[in-house]
Amino acid sequence: MEENFDLQQKYMRSALAQAKIAYKKAEVPIGCVIVLNGKIIARTHNRREELNQAYAHAEILAIKKACTILKSWRLNNCDIYVTVEPCPMCAGAIVNARMRNIYFGAINLKGGSCGTVYNIPSDNVLNHTCNIFGGLLKEECGKLITAYFKDKRIE
Amino acid sequence: MEENFDLQQKYMRSALAQAKIAYKKAEVPIGCVIVLNGKIIARTHNRREELNQAYAHAEILAIKKACTILKSWRLNNCDIYVTVEPCPMCAGAIVNARMRNIYFGAINLKGGSCGTVYNIPSDNVLNHTCNIFGGLLKEECGKLITAYFKDKRIE
Numbered sequence: 496m497e498e499n500f501d502l503q504q505k506y507m508r509s510a511l512a513q514a515k516i517a518y519k520k521a522e523v524p525i526g527c528v529i530v531l532n533g534k535i536i537a538r539t540h541n542r543r544e545e546l547n548q549a550y551a552h553a554e555i556l557a558i559k560k561a562c563t564i565l566k567s568w569r570l571n572n573c574d575i576y577v578t579v580e581p582c583p584m585c586a587g588a589i590v591n592a593r594m595r596n597i598y599f600g601a602i603n604l605k606g607g608s609c610g611t612v613y614n615i616p617s618d619n620v621l622n623h624t625c626n627i628f629g630g631l632l633k634e635e636c637g638k639l640i641t642a643y644f645k646d647k648r649i650e
Numbered sequence: 651m652e653e654n655f656d657l658q659q660k661y662m663r664s665a666l667a668q669a670k671i672a673y674k675k676a677e678v679p680i681g682c683v684i685v686l687n688g689k690i691i692a693r694t695h696n697r698r699e700e701l702n703q704a705y706a707h708a709e710i711l712a713i714k715k716a717c718t719i720l721k722s723w724r725l726n727n728c729d730i731y732v733t734v735e736p737c738p739m740c741a742g743a744i745v746n747a748r749m750r751n752i753y754f755g756a757i758n759l760k761g762g763s764c765g766t767v768y769n770i771p772s773d774n775v776l777n778h779t780c781n782i783f784g785g786l787l788k789e790e791c792g793k794l795i796t797a798y799f800k801d802k803r804i805e
Contacts, residue, residue: 546723547718547723548717549713549717549724551723562704566702567702568701568704570704583738583739583742583768583770584745585739585742586738586742587739587740588739590738592704592705605777606775606777608738618767620760620767621738622761
């Protein structure tokens, strides 16, 4: 169990590294990795401003990469690690991709959809549910977001 | 008002034409158009199987097209017409894109997120809300979905 927790932290650190890349690009700093059988198969960050695309959140771009790699829209045994609790769009996409586990860092009070505002991946009405593990490296994940919005206010 | 209703029906018929293309491809038959200033700027259909992408619902693909055309992730004055009530992912994407009006045809009992299971675009907690008009050409939109799932069961 402790070993698992070490691994989970390792994956979340990779997601954090992606969030830091987003920060440098002046994007909302959210990063994400997708893991299958102990291997990271997709690592991305939020690129909404860079791509000028409303859907270009870290999670959607990671799901897109993973689907391309696996040649399947079903990511059944995949786990997603994301530095901030997914919004409704991203939580819905994770369910649509039939993912297994969701690990997130900081909670998202303004739309978090994995337990805070909604709990979309736990909803039995939908055709799939995922396990949710929130709060992994939450301080580091949260600090990055806080720093970003502080910078924004000073600008 | 009546003229508006005629126009709304016209746009929904374009979305229905897209849904019929999806049907012929053995995709879940959902079609969508995005309208800006009285002009259709994007028309698409569900291509999940064809693209092998979990995110490739009609609405996301239409938003992607519209963002590309307008070179902006903000689709503020755009209206979306979709033959079936959007799922959480798509309703969330419509909010993320800051769209104005959502017109949908048939309701979606298994995840409809514009009033049936959730009402994401009306949620003041999120950073944008959209107007929702459901039930436009609902019989025709619903018939297509019913026919699709009937075919599936026979196969």
